[in-house]
Amino acid sequence: MCGICGTYSDGHQPGTRRVTAMMYALRHRGPDGSGYFIDDQVTLGHTRLSIVDTANGTQPMCNEDECVWVTFNGEIFNHIELRDQLTDRGHSFRTRCDTEVIVHAWEEWGTGAFERFNGQWALAIWDRRTRELTLSRDRYGVRPLYYTWVNRELRFASEMKALFAVGGQRPELDPVGLDQTFTLWSPVAPRTPFLGISQVPPGSYLKIHHGHSTMGSYWFPDFPEAGSVPARPIEETAGELRERLIDAVRLRFERSDVPVGAYLSGGLDSSVTASLIASFTDCEVDTFSLRFRSAEHDEGKFQRLLTQHLGSTHHEVVVSERDIADVFPEVVWHAEHPLLRTAPAPMFLLSRLVRDAGYKVVVTGEGADEVLAGYDIFLEAKVRQAWANDPDPRARERAVSQLYPWMDRSPAKAPAFAAAFFGRNLDLSDPAMSHRPRWDSTAALKSMLTDHLRVASTAADDIVATMPPGNERWDMLGRAQWLEMTTLLPGYILASQGDRMLMANSVEGRFPFLDVEVGRFANSLAPEQKILGLDEKHILKRAFADMVPQEILKRPKQPYRAPDAASFFEDGQPEWVAEVSSPDAVSRAGVFRPDLVANLVAKAERRRGLGLSNTDNMRLVSVLSTQLLLQRAESAVEAASQPLPESKVLDFRTRSKP
Structure with missing residues (x-):
């Protein structure tokens, strides 16, 4: 986990001022070391948080004849297996680090290497043989990567603050990026909140050659046609999910030369990852939890239950409303786009706790709700689908009454509100039927904007237009999962609550549920194995029923929230x-x-x-x-x-x- 930056120009010799200024702006992402490479067209900068081969992983790194250079942020978890393949093909290695595997994988497979990586990354490769710069980002968008063109010079960096740090780029808000934020919760790549600054989309790469850029894609979420998945016993598929998650946790926990901790929220997902660490690795488990002074938001009861069950060494931070307010300016600067909730602030304080305890890496349960359909929005969509098929008011009331038992204004307690909310946009032919109520509700924020920043809103329709060919044959859950993986996951969950709050305190997060094999398997499942009735993540509960306490398996889902106003x-x-x-x-x-x-x-x-x-x-x-x-x-x-x-x-x- 590090910070990367650099420049490309087709017309003049680059100097050191810009790359060093960007590196300085990214120093929180890599406090353990830094370096840069300068060629006649390119600079590559790097600030290092050393985790694998801490003695020899200095970047930027090159191959033997120094014709391929890379600056890299992230981890390639299957680097040992790739190293063996590349060695068999005649490549030789000087280090044990995954960065060198990227260099040789590029020599062997070019952009085809990205499909072979199981990891989380943002990287830049300068190939001196072809005079081509390539920027790439991982499948789900765990690691950020921004770029801008200023006077025919490309500048790129892990965070936008590094682009501002070299001048020439004004912080002017993009009306379209703002419209996306106040509809979808965040800009959708390649958009950002700022005019003139773009981001490499997840699962994509950007090639720059002779001053021209082209975007390519190597991955997108895909789902089977509705009704095409053969019926399989849940015991069988749950066992397969379990084996894949065991492998994913081992890859992320054992392949590190520094200690790795585990986030523990008290919910199912982090309970599974922490339990896997305790049961299937040889490592001692240190767990880290976020508590709230507000009883409405606190999950301490379930956190204590699991730490006693695991016997872990436990650390916790108790957050008050004033704690959130005090750090909020710093949190916004690290998030780098407008926030609609304060939830990132406690996550910032949690990562500070991790760093103060001497840890650089934590494993978390993020991604489980996206790949295994755990969010309330998926349950809402199923209820609304039932409403569309059955207009009987009594049947509708029964279906919706089971949602949100933890809310003061749950649908069962506010039937008029439920009817108004769930009864809108019941068009089963709409690929985004699942998300329209959320998007419409969020769009009310735009009434506060001045006239020159209010645009004819197309954010929702624009994202639907980017859905891949053949999506009309997916079932409704597949379409809803694609929308969530494309909007909220990379733009908010993994950014504002994930990478940015972790790296603000120089901590790397690892996400077993976003392992490439786990994701591929989850996407292949029939919808009823993910949601059985209104039991979300049904297959995950079945897979770990013997490992996670029943009180946690059976508790109603309570999404992570923090006090706002x-x-x-x-x-x-x-x-x-x-x-x-x-x-x-x-x-x-x-x-x-x-x-x-x-x-x-x-x-x-x-x-x-x-x-x-x-x-x-x-x-x-x-x-x-x-x-x-x-x-x-x-x-x-x-x-x-x-x-x-x-x-x-x-x-x-x-x-x-x-």
């Missing part, structure tokens, strides 16, 4: 809240209508942030986070004109053209 007003208002939400600050930014912001803030102040509607909570968080993001981005651009302190420049180990 209450974080900024219940325990007193931090100074920065008044600063960024003042009429002058809002007017200067030009994103939101000052009158509407003033009314919203006054309402939150009167109620101390309590009892606000879901929409008002999201409105407030989106306003504060957007204002903070622009403030920090503008400061970064202003700082770009100043030279780096000499002592910081001298920290970088340099490597120039041989």
Whole structure:
């Protein structure tokens, strides 16, 4: 896990200033070392968090004759197997690290190497033989990779702050990227929140040759045709899932030269990964949990249950509303796009706990809900499908009453709201029927925007238009999973709550449920093996019924949430809240209508942030986070004109053209 950056120009000799400025901006991603390579067209920069072959993995790295160079962020978990294949084909290795495997895999297979990697990565390869630069990103988008063109020069980096750090790129919001954020929860690659900055989509690569770029794809989520999966006993498929997850955890836990910990939320997914570590590796288990002062959000009871069951060495951090408010400006700067919830802030504090305990790597349960259909949105879609097929009000009420038992305003307690929410857009021919209610609800945030940033919203239809050919033959669950894997997973779950909050504290996250073999197997399953009735992740519960306590297996799903508006007003208002939400600050930014912001803030102040509607909570968080993001981005651009302190420049180990 590291930070990567660099430049490409077809017209002039690159210098060191830009690459060192970008490396400095990414120093939190790689505090253990740094280096750069300069050729006549390209610079490659790297900041290192050393995990595999800590003594010999210095980057950028090259092959024997120095014609292929790579800067790499992430892990290739099957690097040992690939190394054996490449050795059989005549390649020789100087190190044990996975980075060198990438170099030789590129020599052997070119872009075909990406299909062979089982891992999480963002990388840049400079091939001096063809004068071609290639940027690539992993299948699910675990690792970020951004790029921009400035005066015919390509600049790329793991985070956008590195692009701002070299100047020439203004932090101007993209109306389309903002429309996507306030509809889908995040921009969808290649869009970002900022004009002129793009991101390499998951499962894709970007080639730059003679100043021209072309995008290629090597993977996308695929599902079988509806009704085409042969019936198989659940005992058989559950056993196969179990074996694949055991292998995935071993790959991520044992192939590391530093200690690896485990996140433990108290839910099913992290309980499975922690239990697998305890049962199928020779490692001691250190678990890390997030607690809340708010009883509504706390899951400490179930965390304690599992740590006692495992006998793990346990660490926890208890987060208050004011803790969230205090770190929120830093959280937004690391997230790098407007947030609609405060949930990333506690994750930032959790990764700080991991780092303070001396760990660089944690295994988490992220991805299970996407690949095994665990989210409420999948259950909602199934209920709404039943509604579309059966207009009987009593049948509809019975179906929806089983959802969200943990909510104060559950459908069973608010039947009028349930009828209005679930009864919209019941068009079974719509590929996005599952997601329309969420998207429509989130889109209410756009009423706060100024006229010049309000566009004719096409975010939902645009994402539907990108669905792969043949998706009309998938069942409804397959289409819903594709939408979730393409929008919320890479743009929010793995970014704002994952990579960014982990790497803010120099910690790498590993996700066994996003293993290539686990994902391929899960996507091949019949829908009823994932959701049986309204029992989500049914196959996962069957696969680990002997390993996870029954209290956790049978508990109603409670999604991870954190206090929103209450974080900024219940325990007193931090100074920065008044600063960024003042009429002058809002007017200067030009994103939101000052009158509407003033009314919203006054309402939150009167109620101390309590009892606000879901929409008002999201409105407030989106306003504060957007204002903070622009403030920090503008400061970064202003700082770009100043030279780096000499002592910081001298920290970088340099490597120039041989």
